Amino acid sequence: MRMRTFAALCLAVLLWPAAVMQAQAQKVQTVQSLTMPSGADYGRLRLLKEGRMTKVYVDMLRIDDAEAKQHFPPEMARLVDITPSGLTRLFTDTILKSRRFEVFDLRSTVTAEAADIVIDAQIIAATQDFKPLEGGMQAAYTSVLLSVQMKDMYTGKYLFGTAVQVEGKTGLVSGDRTVLAPGQNPRDPAMRAKLAIDYQLALRRAFVQAGQRIESILRPQAAVLSIDGADVSLTGGQAMGFQADDEFVVFRPKVVKLGDREVFANTKPVAMLRCPSVATDTSQCIVLAKVADFTMQEGDFAIITDGSLRKTRWE
């Protein structure tokens, strides 16, 4: 009787991994197609081989150019700290928060030439209008328009066809703006200080939006390192800006020579992964879905999904 129990236990232990694997395999959904996220770039895949983040160099243009048009009223520029170092620091800090890039600026020893991407930004408009509310009150609507351009130093090409404009605003929702009571003068020093805060917030929001655009362009990419049933290892980890539970679309590209460089001619999504465990340079993932008639292979590439890009970034 005891022997029989022991044998049953041994059998259960032996069959357990197979049962678990089968259960996992059953969770993998087979789909006809998957949406390929935008932003796949063959050139940046070389960073995987080097095992490092994208090096970004940030530059604010025409801030200290005396002849350039000054968009901020002088007093506001002083209050908001519209100086080359102040703005560059703000922009750098904003992009650093994504934790997906190494960021350098004019204060660092790394020059623009040594970076992978150079991002330059320029304030092209800053406005503050007053709109009437009930009872003679007035609300300040503030806008800062930022123009951003990105250059791939490896190819020497600009990543955006034209400069991208992002607009930071305050004043659209109650409580998020300075309100002037009847008789209050916007030129009063105390009121100027409050209005300067609106400018500052609008400027920061413009930088946040610029950062989001940059993140969506310079998306984390990975390569399939190994496959074991539904378990997949990716090259790419925290060092490349991945975080736990990021999801990736695995794709198989066709690479062609275009001039003196190689580019993706087409990209065919083959599977979707979630990576619950992210190490420094690699990530352990599970297959969520696979495209019918395609089998994932080692050497396939992967790119982060739109959903994961918008997820909360843990710091």
Place this chain on the structure above:
Amino acid sequence: MRAFPAPAAIGSPRFVLRASVLASAVWLGALAAPAQAQTSTLGNLLNKAGELVKGQQPAQPANNPALLQQLQGQVRTQIPPDLAPLFIKGTVNGEELIGTLRALQRTMRERRAALQMAVLVGAADAGAQAVVSGNFNAVQFIQEQAVQAAFTLVRQVAANAANQALDQQMMAIIDDPKALAAERITLPSPVGLNAQQAKRIITMAALVVGARVSTKMLERAQKDLEGLRKDYKELIDQREKAANLLFAAIAERAKAQQAGAADGEKAATLHATMTADDLRFIDQDLSKLSVRDFAKDMAAQNLALNYLKKAQPEAFASYRTQADDVVLRTKSYLRTMTGIAAFGAITANFMQSVGDMTKDKRFEEFVRSMPLVLDFMRAATPLMKVTVETATTGVALGTEGSFFSKLTSRKRNFVYALGEKSIDESSAQDVFKDLGKSSESTELFKGALFRSDSPGLLQRVGECDRAEAGRMLDATTSKDEREAFANHYFDNPEMAPNFSFYSAMESPGPTEREQLLAGRLLAGDYRDRASFDMEPVSKVQKTVSAKYTDWSDQQLMRLIFANKETPAKYATLYVGEARIKPMPTADSLFAYETSAEACKKLLVSVVHGPAAVAPASKPAVKANEKAPAKPPAKPPVKKESK
């Protein structure tokens, strides 16, 4: 002759089964049945209970020397000295139980009082388990799904009982010696009870007295509600009449202007009472309204009251006196009802203790408690109904929602305006639907709920009424989500069961994380970026952003008044091009009349928006930075203007 059966009958499985079934059925009836039907059902069941417990009137030990001697012997050996005189007396009044009521109040004042109460009256008593006999299946019965579900509901409500409201209710009970003295209760015989059981019986007796006094308060409050309903209607009528007067004055002024003539009497009064800005507002925003719509516009009514003050001072004085009185009585009603709901939740533990007695097979104690149980059922059923009503309507002990919904048959509560076009909407849900038609407005609203760089919409609510902000979080999160939050945020599984933001914000516990909870949840935005430490906060904020459409009319009202930028009389919430305004209803009148006062309670904030212009190179405290080690000082009192 005793109120409980002879010892031989105590162990009878048949008896206990019937008693258990009866107790559970009565209690479930109290939870589920509509008020009218409930009374008769309850009466029938109580009659049956009376038949079941066939004991006669308890003998009064003081009048029975033999029993007195027996009890005194018992007292000397087993009953605590402070409780012995009560048992010897047999029938006591509420004043004599005041010590126990005070002890209960002290216990309730402590953090997580409700759970402690559950332990106090429902603790398992291993000694009593010796009474178990036979294979009686009462346990299985009591564990049946419906009964368990009801217990779970009550436990949940009990744990949500607001400490402050509960404390106020206990104080109201204790501070009314006349009411306490009027309540008499007969205690069971102490023979065979140990010290712990005796203490538990006295606690139950004190709860019965508390429930009876609270029920009388509830009856008085319900009578006052009738009066309030009538008075609010009258107030709104007076406001509409004032608005009609103002409309006539505006029409006279317009005619005079067209004719190039001098002001008439009404127009002159108009000029004397309105500022240039008010007149501009009337011309720009109100002149397009029909007489009917003008009379029902809240801003027009508020301006009209200014006009009335000059044109008909006596009528205005009468309105003001009545409005102040109604607000005062409303506050009193709300306080009473909130306290009753909280007390009802606590007394619900009484029934749980009865259930536990059968569950733990403490049959002797159960049977001895039966008279108290019956007393309790009579007294506490109306209270439990209030408690369960507030729990099932999703407003954690806030009777405001159910209260105001009883006041008027509301047809129009909000005005949703987009550009020149405005629509009257009946509920917050309709307003959110309107808002949802524009993805830009939706995103703006969601984005503004929590902000790190300037005060978010919920932070403003928290500045005015932190508990209300907690209710708004409760309304948009499920029980499981709240428990997962508490478990993760406090890193303490004991904090999780039945956690509610309302309770946690209304009376935060002493630890740093409890103290900082409101600030972290309301005064920063952790939805896009957060430290791992703030992960639970981030999750809750994202849930709230997704489910804000669950907020009630009253909560949207609060949001509007808390975020008003103009004097309260114009209160409007701007979301992009959309404007949301309250209509003159009982809800909005109360919110309007109390809006300045409500904001005196301030949020303890962790993260502030830039208080002064900080250089960009030295940004203000970052949203995701770890909170300071000690709680920050309270921000200065915000001045409100009407």
